[in-house]
Amino acid sequence: MNGMVMNIQRFCVQDGPGIRTTVFLKGCPLRCAWCHNPESHHAAPEVLYDADKCIGCGACAEICSGHSFSEGIHSYSCSGCIACGRCAQRCYSDALELCGRTMTAQEVVEAAARDKAFYRDNGGLTLSGGEPLMQSAFALEIAKLARQQGIHVCVETCGECSSAVMEKMAAVTDLFLYDIKLLDPDLHRQYTGVSNEQILRNLELLDRLNQPVILRCPIIPDINLTDEHFAKIAALAQRMDCVTEVQFEPYHPLGVQKAKRLSRRQPYGSEAFLSREEVLVFAQRAQKLTNKPFSVQ
Numbered sequence: 001m002n003g004m005v006m007n008i009q010r011f012c013v014q015d016g017p018g019i020r021t022t023v024f025l026k027g028c029p030l031r032c033a034w035c036h037n038p039e040s041h042h043a044a045p046e047v048l049y050d051a052d053k054c055i056g057c058g059a060c061a062e063i064c065s066g067h068s069f070s071e072g073i074h075s076y077s078c079s080g081c082i083a084c085g086r087c088a089q090r091c092y093s094d095a096l097e098l099c100g101r102t103m104t105a106q107e108v109v110e111a112a113a114r115d116k117a118f119y120r121d122n123g124g125l126t127l128s129g130g131e132p133l134m135q136s137a138f139a140l141e142i143a144k145l146a147r148q149q150g151i152h153v154c155v156e157t158c159g160e161c162s163s164a165v166m167e168k169m170a171a172v173t174d175l176f177l178y179d180i181k182l183l184d185p186d187l188h189r190q191y192t193g194v195s196n197e198q199i200l201r202n203l204e205l206l207d208r209l210n211q212p213v214i215l216r217c218p219i220i221p222d223i224n225l226t227d228e229h230f231a232k233i234a235a236l237a238q239r240m241d242c243v244t245e246v247q248f249e250p251y252h253p254l255g256v257q258k259a260k261r262l263s264r265r266q267p268y269g270s271e272a273f274l275s276r277e278e279v280l281v282f283a284q285r286a287q288k289l290t291n292k293p294f295s296v297q
């Protein structure tokens, strides 16, 4: 079984318990205005170009008409690009990067298994993205193979998939990291491009299945940094027995630079970080509304 992998990151400590190998799969059904991984949106591989790293050597233009020079300045046009990656291989300064490669589920699990000694009691493999359940058959196969090797499996998901897919995934997953971005359905559609109805239905499904879930909540200034939002998250956590913990993730602007490298514009384009302390004030007020532990990442 093959799939499109964006990246495999080792020794991660924020993608579930313990030390983990995080496998980022490409493709996502949401378009969050603040997305910090815009290179994950499309399922197909694509080239990122960082103009700040370009030394104008011309090597890429020698092999592909997608690269051109005008008055000594390099430009890259993605129209017509077949993402063969030859230009990125030739780029001496890492200004070009091919994002996305085809791997088998077996290769992914072998890569994770190399880190097994570091997992100890609670670490393991985390499937993330993008949205890993966009490639549900691939994600299922990775999780099954990992569990056969005794590797703990976390799935970080936005929850936007069919209930049938979520149920199958639950059967081979130890812990879900479940993103909740907004609880108001209109605002959810406005800022992510999709309704939150199926996302909440799938969370209820995991609750019925007694599947452990950590809620992960990105906090974005001017969008959901409000007491009302934190109170709604607290009420949701309290209502769902499956929720063991809530983690708030303050906005960071890394997606803005990545979107530029993809010749796209990030809808929420603020380049200012949101401090952990600022989010903590809201989290501490809302913590009084639930006995589920809150933390700010």
Ligand code: SF4
Pocket: 047, 063, 064, 065, 066, 067, 080, 081, 082, 083, 084, 085, 086, 087, 088
């Ligand atoms: S990835 Fe291939 S097709 Fe695309 S710009 Fe580079 S060399 Fe050209």
Ligand code: SF4
Pocket: 053, 054, 055, 056, 057, 058, 059, 060, 061, 067, 074, 090, 091, 092, 093, 094, 095, 096
């Ligand atoms: S190969 Fe890399 S450094 Fe050279 S011109 Fe192309 S993008 Fe710039």
